Amino acid sequence: MSSLILIIEDERLLSKQLQKALSQEGYFVITSYGGVEGLQIAKRENPDLVILDLKLPDRDGLQVLKDLSGFERMPPTIMMTAHGSVEVAVSAIRDGAYDFIEKPFPLDKLKVMVRNALRISELNNSLNAVARRAQEKYGVDSIMGKSESIKEIMDLFKKLTETDPKTILIRGESGTGKGLAAKVLHFNGLRKQGPFIELNCAAIPETLLESELFGHEAGAFTDAKKLNKGILEQADGGTVFLDEIGDMSLSLQAKLVKAVEERSFRRVGGNRDITVDICVMAATNHDLKSLVKNGGFREDLYHRLNVINFEMPSLRERKEDIPLITDYFISYFNLDLNKNINIIPSEVRKTFLHYDWPGNVRELRSTIERAVLLSEDGLLNPKYVKIEEGDSLKVQDGDDKMVIDIPHDDASLYKIERKVITKALDLHNWNQTRTAEMLGITREVLRYRMKKWGLLS
Template sequence: MSGQVIVVDDEQAIREAVQQWLQLSGFEVRACAGATEALALVDRDYPGIVVSDVRMPGSDGLQLLDRLLALDRDLPVILVTGHGDVPMAVQALRQGAYDFIEKPFTPERLLDSVHRALEKRRLVCENRQLRQQAALKDRIEASLLGISKPMEQLRRQVLELAQTPVNVLIRGETGSGKECVARCLHDFGPRAGKPFVALNCAAIPESIFESELFGHESGAFTGAQQRRVGRIEHADGGTLFLDEVEGMPLAQQVKLLRVLQEKTLERLGSNKSIQVDLRVISAAKPDLQEEVRAGRFREDLLYRLNVAVLQIPPLRQRREDIPLLFEHFAQQAAERLGREAPPLTPGELAGLLGHDWPGNVRELINAAERHVLGLSSPAPQPAAGQSLAAQLEAFEAQCLRNALQRCRGNIAEVMALLQLPRRTLNEKMQRHGISRSDYLPAGGDDQA
């Protein structure tokens, strides 16, 4: 089905005719003879819309409109009016009605309004879902936001690995959220109540790296005026997160390997062994196997760190998450800055979907903040050398992915939504390397 619609009209012949038109177009329709019957079907989570006549005995369409908007101010209500009711319908628009249709009307006029209203409702429900995810602090969806298949898979992997004691290596591009994933591995596991200690290996000067990681005793070196507990010792009982682990000096790699093997460490300037119990989560941008072959990383340490590997998908591989993520970050920025988040225009949304986001989520956050401040269009300019044809191809591919996601892989619904014949749709999917099976619900069959 393409969406849910409640039709309200006291005249049975009109009610049944409208119901039939909508059902033939693929909508799931509930027909009601009056306001009371319709109100029993609607709550704040109702995913569809309401089409109601204005002139009805008892509660008329305007009273029904008021009661529906009291339940949910964002519920689209389309009013059907006689010729003499047009001034009243215009007033109803000011009160929150989505649209009004004057009798007599064609099926095409009704279908156009229903399609637009359902699209608005879908976006409202998706945005609410995102806000609900963000509000549930004890659920992983609040930290790893997204509705795409790659994000669903990542959340599932994180939850599975969070319960194990194994060390994990996280692979991902700059700005893709490696520390966020590391934090989830800690927060959703048995060490959640213990310290989570993060260290960016590429940001620590080599001269103080050993002290930073292992700690030191007073007088261990010039300037060491008092004892200092290192990051490893501070993480005892919890999790040590080594970001950009490829930047760790070779000399310290040897010492870290010994800590992982023996579960003890010695502070710089001390011969006393200190027992430590920790889980190590590492993150790297380059392939560490390549770093091993280049002699910049120890192979034996790599085997200790990558007992399990998590790959974070770049934003360009989960473009269906971009509108939801952008809305979330824009809302956060608006609350922090004390401003309203301006709505996206269709052109701006197309720009978001067509951009490759080399800076990933970090770049998207920046774009959302600039959008709230009114400093620029939310999507940066396409990379130099990207032709118009290439940009159009990328946008077409994303439209196909969005339609398949929305229709849960149902090809007939995708054809209707995009108004494409089967052969054309198949050719476009093949050209863009899009597989319908990636969008089927779990356990779904392979019938079109």
């Protein structure tokens, strides 16, 4: 499809010459001899490119440019003038012009300028489309739940997306959705048009991690054949998400402190500081405070990251959200796997509610994916619902009792105790006093055992 070009030029001879030359290049060209008419045409036709004269009989070209910049989608604009000056050019570029050309000019020069402007515009449109899809995928409603803990998280997210925090620390167990939270904050925040670059600090060897973060100059080390920009530089104007930052080595933490504090760093092998405008989000499933006390994490980096911090709640802490999340994943995998599962047996829902989900939402997702894939006839077949701990031990509740099924080959007191305590807490909505009374122990003993099994935050 040919690009539409609007020429706003009061010199009719020049206007016709440009129209003919650009039409021969395969463009569809329309012309206007005044600024007011040109703006009306631009609103109606939504051109892909505007070629605009600086001096017009009814309106100053710079004012027309400002009006174009107020459009929902400003077309790339090339300014023409017979009275070129550095000041005018700077003013035009500042107001959003793509480029500036001084009359008289060779037609070939304008053709190259038009071609480049359209190519960059097409690229920007593609990037904007990608950004829009990401914003749809990671909307605020992508974090599902009606529990109080999720409501608190969403209230915080509303505040964060309306401002521009420079550092955010996200805590939580594996599988709770820390990465999803980071994407939601980015793609709904003030930096949503900028890049979002993620790096798992635990997945890359330390020898490569520094280069990935800061980049390197050509010749910085044996295999550094050419200059490479690190993710801090690539994310300029956007967000860097450092996942599993608690696994980063102390030596690399020391180098990261300056980048987080001053938004300034040097490439490996470089001798000049590079300054960037980025938001740094970091996530961890470790207790960074404890790591700081034990010398496993730098205190200065911890305080720089800990400006805004929150914890993604575990699934066992918000079991009332499990039915909603379950229904979502079944709908998602029905579409993704071309299935039609619409019947979920009550025993499956009951099992989901009673299970602790140590792998959190990630484990629930994979469990449902497998079951949907293998089930038939619209029924989520219980035999395909494989839960790691449930394969060997299951706690069921009756009207006035708990029934524990214990296989002969796996009668582990370790598992029995944990399941009984968890089930008793569930029955009493995690009220520790009432749970302790039911189990015939003191509240202090219950808290000790909850801490032992990782049930106490």
